[in-house]
Amino acid sequence: MNSIRIFSYLPNPRVWKSIIAAKIGGIEIEVIGDKPKNMENWLWDFDARPINDEDKSDLKSFEIKSKRGFKGTLYKTDDFIGQHPFGTVPAGFVGEERLGVFESNSILRAVARACDDKSLYGGDDANFKSRIDSFLDANLVFSREFQVYLLELEDISVYTHKRTKAAYEFYLDGLEKSLSLSNYLAGNQLTIADISFVCEFAQFLREGHYLDQLKSKNLSLISENFQNDYPLTFKHFKSLSNQKEFKDVMGTYLDWYDM
Template sequence: MTAALRIFSYLPNPRIFKATVAARLTSVELEIRGAAGTELPAWLWDFDAKPLDASGRAQYAHAIRASRTGFTTPLFKTDAFLAAHPFGTVPAAFSPDGAVGISESNSIMRAVARLGRRRRDLYGADAYLESRVDGFLDATLLFGRDVQVYILGLRAGQVSAESHRAMSSAFHAFFTALQSALTGTKAYLAGPELTLADISFMGEMGLLFTEARHLALLEQHGLEAIAGRSAREVFPEVFAHVDSLVGHEAFAPDFGPYLRALEPAA
């Protein structure tokens, strides 16, 4: 059976969990290609993404490009890849024939939801609910950008009181809104049913939870984990929602192993 969508990414990547969770809920077939982020510089970035041996790297020497966010060494990106993905980033999704590229994890998730909408609607029953979900997705995307900057800094061994304060401010503003939403719906973020709003939020939380790997660095600078114990006390409804989703049958196959791998660090 041909997959409805092919996704190339570093693995594991909590942001592609948005697509895999949506796929389980809608019975959409996905094909995932990739490897650890440290291995992707030796991969061909293409619809037919694959690891390159020495002869392959020589064959595709013409495709060497300067790296971008998250990578520090040159990457092998084909012209076809860049035509489909002008921003040149991963995760990168493709239509089954490779003709159409879909960039950004929220858009890839939306594609899955649209492909499987007849089986289960993750967007909303009408234009008003769809637009409400879009509002959460837009806000989550802004929050996700803050999370990415913060986590990339930690991975580079860099953190300052100023950067930590900026991330903490963004976190509290976002979570205050989520707490209010959950207090109103008493179920899911956008209403009584699980939607893309919940799935997208969990993808960004997965990235934020990786700060657990950098607790020693934070402690050296006299700083606390932003998504740590004190945050759970301030935002109990939001973290109860997180815990509930982690145990959900569509989320658990991804988030269970991913979060267990973070436990020794935490």
């Protein structure tokens, strides 16, 4: 079996994708990390580890300004940057050669490929695999749009809200059409396209924690009418997130959300 290690802040819905796929596919993966606020006190590396102030003065050459989602300085080794040129987490390392795999959907694909049962990623059907990829790409486009939105929610601009709303409608319109034709996103079986959707969408729903900030700008929740506007997608999201393999990983993350 191909060994897979993931380094990230935890909990992270983008890591859950891989953990859920590994559970369903019956393989073990290694997940290392810490709370988001502690990531500046870790050495970002294959052998990631917590570091103290003394370590930090010895590791000055690895100091690097955070770029997205973090504030301040992070400690990323040259080897880490060699394998992860965009410097992001989740950071996957696969195989004996500890090859860097970045982007959570790509890490998810790596996990699904490592499973004995390949059905989560289309089995031997290259065309079906490509279709699954299409959903994963559409999911990443939405995910990038709402990442900007979530990071700005403390002081949200009308521009970002409008842009994210358009991305939400584009993505969910497509999912709803798909689910009117098949039981799962890419066809009639559970695939990593569904797993990625559930984890990303659970994260997007965190906009609900910023109701006051949105109201103060006369803006409303983008997902306000999720259930009515996209009934099939809502049902799919609800039923998968309540499925044991998902629930065991996602824990209480969605408990606040009224479904």
